[in-house]
Amino acid sequence: MACTVAVEELIGQHYNDQLKELLADDPETHKELLKTLTRLRDEELHHHDTGIEHNGLKAPAYDALKWVIQTGCKGAIKIAEKI
Numbered sequence: 001m002a003c004t005v006a007v008e009e010l011i012g013q014h015y016n017d018q019l020k021e022l023l024a025d026d027p028e029t030h031k032e033l034l035k036t037l038t039r040l041r042d043e044e045l046h047h048h049d050t051g052i053e054h055n056g057l058k059a060p061a062y063d064a065l066k067w068v069i070q071t072g073c074k075g076a077i078k079i080a081e082k083i
Contacts, residue, residue, distance in 0.1 A: 001056030006069040008048035014077055015041035 019037055022030040026041060 001055040002062050002065055003053040003056075003060035003069055005048055005056035006066040007073055008044045008051065010070045010073045011044045012041055012048060015044065019068075057064035 015037055019034060019041070022034055022037070053063060056062075
């Protein structure tokens, strides 16, 4: 569950960044996309919360594990943005 917490935290932040950009651009034009991204973000945050409920934060060396996982995820996001 520690992996779930780390991944979903970062993915939730990534969705929030995308939502902010779309809201700043033109909320009406992006209405349906905003609705979809909000739903997907909320699903990811639910997974995050489930991981916490199952003691994901209590994993041995959680902070180090979180750093490794989130660094890898950030790299994957950067690559995906370039493609």
